[in-house]
Amino acid sequence: xxxxxxxxxxxxxxxxxxxxxxxxxxxxxxxxxxxxxxxxxxxxxxxxxxxxxxxxxxxxxxxxxxxxxxxxxxxxxxxxxxxxxxxxxxxxxxxxxxxxxxxxxxxxxxxxxxxxxxxxxxxxxxxxxxxxxxxxxxxxxxxxxxxxxxxxxxxxxxxxxxxxxxxxxxxxxxxxxxxxxxxxxxxxxxxxxxxxxxxxxxxxxxxxxxxxxxxxxxxxxxxxxxxxxxxxxxxxxxxxxxxxxxxxxxxxxxxxxxxxxxxxxxxxxxxxxxxxxxxxxxxxxxxxxxxxxxxx
Numbered sequence: 001x002x003x004x005x006x007x008x009x010x011x012x013x014x015x016x017x018x019x020x021x022x023x024x025x026x027x028x029x030x031x032x033x034x035x036x037x038x039x040x041x042x043x044x045x046x047x048x049x050x051x052x053x054x055x056x057x058x059x060x061x062x063x064x065x066x067x068x069x070x071x072x073x074x075x076x077x078x079x080x081x082x083x084x085x086x087x088x089x090x091x092x093x094x095x096x097x098x099x100x101x102x103x104x105x106x107x108x109x110x111x112x113x114x115x116x117x118x119x120x121x122x123x124x125x126x127x128x129x130x131x132x133x134x135x136x137x138x139x140x141x142x143x144x145x146x147x148x149x150x151x152x153x154x155x156x157x158x159x160x161x162x163x164x165x166x167x168x169x170x171x172x173x174x175x176x177x178x179x180x181x182x183x184x185x186x187x188x189x190x191x192x193x194x195x196x197x198x199x200x201x202x203x204x205x206x207x208x209x210x211x212x213x214x215x216x217x218x219x220x221x222x223x224x225x226x227x228x229x230x231x232x233x234x235x236x237x238x239x240x241x242x243x244x245x246x247x248x249x250x251x252x253x254x255x256x257x258x259x260x261x262x263x264x265x266x267x268x269x270x271x272x273x274x275x276x277x278x279x280x281x282x283x284x285x286x287x288x289x290x291x292x293x294x295x296x
Contacts, residue, residue, distance in 0.1 A: 044065070047059070071219070135194070176191065
């Protein structure tokens with residue numbers, strides 16, 4: 001078996017031990033599931049070979065610059081995984097705490113959009129003293145909606161995926177914590193659900209900065225025209241989703257909350273979808289002509 005990490009380390013990849021065998025996984029929670037022991041993370045540009053002679057490691061390039069995807073901490077990875085020594089659940093709670101510092105609001109309950117926003121919602125509630133409540137229930141048989149291939153399927157998925165808990169939110173001022181707003185579809189429908197269930201106010205707090213730039217590293221947001229934050233201001237987005245207020249976490253707050261030590265080796269993280277600063281060169285034919293100005 002051969003496994004390798006790209007020169008920027010955009011995705012996590014870890015090495016583990018199961019008895020006399022070596023195992024490799026993109027998330028450390030996989031080791032826990034099979035009873036393996038985590039050994040270490042692969043480094044950018046590293047390639048390992050596992051065969052009858054054991055494990056061999058070498059680097060296929062010396063031109064490396066670590067830039068792990070920030071969305072791994074915010075959304076993609078499971079909360080029981082660790083990425084380079086940082087637990088995902090703990091990082092997300094810190095995102096919520098930082099969001100509480102940057103965007104407090106008077107409210108009665110805090111609720112998170114299941115599942116990836118629950119940790120951030122708990123952190124926000126702890127920092128503000130506003131009670132955390134299970135205001136939204138997830139249908140476990142529906143997958144993640146933002147990666148559905150069409151707008152129609154995404155909207156259908158949101159409707160099937162979540163249900164508000166009327167007894168918890170009726171007559172309440174609700175802080176709704178979500179990890180991101182990509183196209184605005186999910187947020188608009190959830191805000192509407194909460195208000196239809198009796199919430200008197202819905203204040204949306206997002207535990208990441210606005211996603212205003214496309215991703216070319218394997219995520220289904222390769223066109224800037226799909227991203228609501230590339231076309232509208234925060235106030236305009238608030239109006240479109242129907243929230244009483246809307247605040248995104250700052251880029252500096254994001255880095256502070258995740259806590260990757262800039263003094264340590266391989267500490268960098270990719271924030272291109274927020275800032276437009278890509279860790280690799282972007283070919284001119286990767287985007288449509290009318291989208292090029294969004295990458296400047």
